[in-house]
Amino acid sequence: MSEVSRSRVHADDYDEDAVGPVFAALADPTRRLMIQALLRDGTTSVPRLSAELPITRQAIAKHLATLDDAGLVERAPASGREVRYRLREGALESANAWLTGTEAAWGRRLARLKGAVERSESSKR
Secondary structure: OHHHHOOOOOHHHHOHHHHHHHHHHHHHHHHHHHHHHHHHOOOOOOOHHHHOOOOOHHHHHHHHHHHOOOOOOOOOOOOOOOOOOEEEEOOHHHHHHHHHHHHHHHHHHHHHHHHHHHHHHHHOO
16 A cells, blocks of 8 residues: 555544534634633633623623534533533544644655655755
8 A cells, every 4th residue: 555545534534523513613713712711710601701701691602502512611510590611521632633633644744745855856966
């Protein structure tokens, strides 16, 4: 088997159903700010985020629903009526695996290109 066919990325190498929604959710800067708030504070709520972000509570709730649908956040236990959210453990593992695999494949392609260029230059001498 050639090196090219061995390094080819196949759709079944990664669980696209897990990766796509994560990247789609993280594409929005407001949702990334929410993730940063959760990283900083551990948990948060709609009222707390509405004090930090210049958007309505309804918009915050929609963004949190998108993050929840992508598997990034979950409801956290809270006292009273306030709903709190936290990051879901391992939520970024599929995206991290995709990025790591893609970075490695890119590195291999660049190394092959560098080798080809260097061989071409040395053959001209």
